[in-house]
Amino acid sequence: MTDAGLRHGRASLGLSFGVQGVAFALLVTRIPAIQDQYGISDGLLPVFLAAVPILAGAGSVATEKVVARVRPRVVLRWAQPLVLLALLGVGAGREMWHVAVALGVFGLAVGALDASMNMLGVSLQRAYGRSIMTGFHAAYSLGGIAGASLAWAGARWELSLLASYLPVVAVLLPVALTGSRWYTEGKGAEGKRPDGTEAGAGAGAGGALSFKLLLPLCLIMTFAYIGDSTVSNWSAKYLQDVLGSSEQLATVPYNLYMVTTLLGRAVGDLGVRRFGAVAVVRGGSLLAAGGFAVVAVAPGAWVGMLGFTMLGFGLCVIVPQTFAAAGRMFPGNSDAAVARLNIFNYVGFLVGSPLVGALGDAWSYRGAMLVPMVLVLATLVYARAFGPETARYGGGHERPRTADVG
Numbered sequence: 001m002t003d004a005g006l007r008h009g010r011a012s013l014g015l016s017f018g019v020q021g022v023a024f025a026l027l028v029t030r031i032p033a034i035q036d037q038y039g040i041s042d043g044l045l046p047v048f049l050a051a052v053p054i055l056a057g058a059g060s061v062a063t064e065k066v067v068a069r070v071r072p073r074v075v076l077r078w079a080q081p082l083v084l085l086a087l088l089g090v091g092a093g094r095e096m097w098h099v100a101v102a103l104g105v106f107g108l109a110v111g112a113l114d115a116s117m118n119m120l121g122v123s124l125q126r127a128y129g130r131s132i133m134t135g136f137h138a139a140y141s142l143g144g145i146a147g148a149s150l151a152w153a154g155a156r157w158e159l160s161l162l163a164s165y166l167p168v169v170a171v172l173l174p175v176a177l178t179g180s181r182w183y184t185e186g187k188g189a190e191g192k193r194p195d196g197t198e199a200g201a202g203a204g205a206g207g208a209l210s211f212k213l214l215l216p217l218c219l220i221m222t223f224a225y226i227g228d229s230t231v232s233n234w235s236a237k238y239l240q241d242v243l244g245s246s247e248q249l250a251t252v253p254y255n256l257y258m259v260t261t262l263l264g265r266a267v268g269d270l271g272v273r274r275f276g277a278v279a280v281v282r283g284g285s286l287l288a289a290g291g292f293a294v295v296a297v298a299p300g301a302w303v304g305m306l307g308f309t310m311l312g313f314g315l316c317v318i319v320p321q322t323f324a325a326a327g328r329m330f331p332g333n334s335d336a337a338v339a340r341l342n343i344f345n346y347v348g349f350l351v352g353s354p355l356v357g358a359l360g361d362a363w364s365y366r367g368a369m370l371v372p373m374v375l376v377l378a379t380l381v382y383a384r385a386f387g388p389e390t391a392r393y394g395g396g397h398e399r400p401r402t403a404d405v406g
Contacts, residue, residue, distance in 0.1 A: 006127055009184035013120050014139040016080060016183075019176050020113060021143020022150070023087050026165060027106065028232075029151035033161055034090060038099045048099070052107040053346035059111020060346075064339035066112075067119065072335060073183035076116035080176045082109040088169045091161035111346075115339045121320075122327030122334050123185040131277070134268030137320040141262035148258065209333045211340070216382035217322050217329070218344045223375040224318040225348025226355065227288060227311065230372045231257050233353040234365070235308055238295070242365050245301035253308040260312025268317045277321050277386040285379040288314025292373035296366045318379065319345070325386045 027034075035045055063075055086109055089102035121136045147168075154164030211218075235253040239245040264284075271280045291310030298304035326337040352372070359368035 005182075005184060006124065008182040009120075010124055010128075010132065012179040012182040013117065013124065014136055015179045016076060016117055016176065017136045017139040018143035018146075019080060019172050020083065020110075020117065021140040021145075022147035022168065022172065023083050023143075024110070025144040025147025026151050026168060027087060027090065029148050030154070030161060030164070033155065034099065037161055038093070038096055040096070040099075048103060050350060052103055052110070053349045055104055055107030056111035056114065057343045057346045059108040059113075060115040060339050060342040061111075062108075063112045063115040064336050067116070067335045067339070071185060072116040072119040072123075073180070073185060075112055076120065076183060077177075077180040079109050079112040079116060080180070081173055083113055084169045084173050084176065088162075088165050091165035111342070114345065115342045118323045118342060119335045119338045120183060120185060122323055122338055125324055126327060126331070126334075131269040131272035131324065133324040134265045134272065134317060134320040137316075138262055138265035138268070141258060141265055141316070145258050145262060148255075209330055209336050209340070213329060214326065214337060214340060216385040217326055217341055220318065220379050220382055220385070221322050221341055221344040222348040222351070223372075223379055224315055224322070225345055226352035227292070227315050227372045227376050229349050229352030230356050230369070231308060231311055231315075234356050234360075238365055238369075239301050239304055243298055243301045243304045245304075249301055253305050256305060256309050257312040260309050261316040264313045264316035265320065268320070271317070272321065277325065278383050280317050281321050281386050282380055282383050284314045284317040285376050285383070286314070288318075289373045289377045290314070292369050292376065296369040296373070315376070321386060329385070 031045075031049070034040070040048060063072075066075055083106060086102050086106035090099055090106065093099050093102060117136070121133050125131060125133050150168060151164065153159075154161075232254060235257065236250040239253055240247060240250040268280065271283075275283075288311050291307045291312075291314055294307030294310060295304055296307075298307055323338055323341065326341050327334040330337040355371065356365075356368045359365075359371060
């Protein structure tokens with residue numbers, strides 16, 4: 001693989017992460033409009049919302065099997081258009097079964113998309129010889145901000161879901177298909193990695209996928225997404241009901257969280273190269289735990305927003321570095337490791353919101369914020385799973401290359 005090929009592969013994969021961020025934000029931020037369009041009751045809505053991550057988990061499991069026969073780039077090339085078309089289907093339908101089918105396809109395709117994107121990201125990072133994984137997730141955050149802004153505009157102008165989604169899909173679908181021409185796994189010719197070893201080879205844990213060894217990373221992924229779903233689902237309610245803010249001000253914390261997530265991920269790879277993945281993840285975990293603590297004891301809305309800002313900077317580095325750590329742990333079986341690890345993304349998403357809600361109702365919402373705080377702190381116990389840093393990449397020790405890749 002030439003340096004130019006790696007650069008093109010990196011750019012096209014970054015574009016794919018960005019497109020996915022737009023699509024997912026357009027779906028989740030218009031849930032009230034989806035509920036109104038299809039007449040979904042409050043009692044039935046959680047079933048629909050839970051079905052998407054459950055099916056996404058199934059899609060990730062299926063992707064592990066599929067990539068044993070075809071390249072991850074092939075899965076990604078077709079999963080991304082399917083996600084966009086499913087989003088359009090959500091906006092175009094009228095009957096309850098229409099949205100059920102569309103959300104089902106969306107969930108399965110998102111699982112395949114998330115898994116294959118991160119597979120490619122891990123292999124490209126190996127080819128580059130330095131940390132680039134957090135940058136891909138920064139592109140996702142940027143897409144999420146763009147998608148949320150488009151959703152806000154659609155709601156502001158009282159556009160139908162179809163009118164909101166159709167122009168976006170019409171632009172992004174050909175862009176995604178064109179960009180998919182340059183997807184690459186970052187391997188050398190004849191299925192070899194850049195270091196000359198066979199793609200399926202590996203000694204010890206690197207070759208055979210052991211769930212026992214992968215478990216610490218699975219737990220970290222779950223804890224990170226419990227924290228993330230707490231912010232996305234409860235920040236507005238917490239600020240308004242607990243800290244006494246206005247309804248308008250209550251919308252600010254999640255926007256701050258998304259912006260700080262983007263900023264943190266934009267510089268996260270530099271931190272990993274300078275200090276190593278272990279130190280960056282430990283620092284992010286401490287900052288995120290501090291953010292939850294500030295939110296829990298905040299006397300008013302502005303201090304609460306400071307806590308949510310800390311959460312964005314802290315949580316943003318954990319997920320991409322967890323995928324990267326799985327690739328280091330199982331260099332000969334990284335695709336399967338990423339697919340299995342990706343399932344716990346959805347586990348955390350499913351657990352986080354109901355957990356905080358139940359604790360808030362039974363105890364207090366201030367107290368409920370301490371639970372994700374403790375879970376994020378537990379990442380410190382497993383931080384060594386992000387090392388040791390190898391000579392191939394991470395920790396500032398880059399694998400020598402004949403030419404630097406931009």
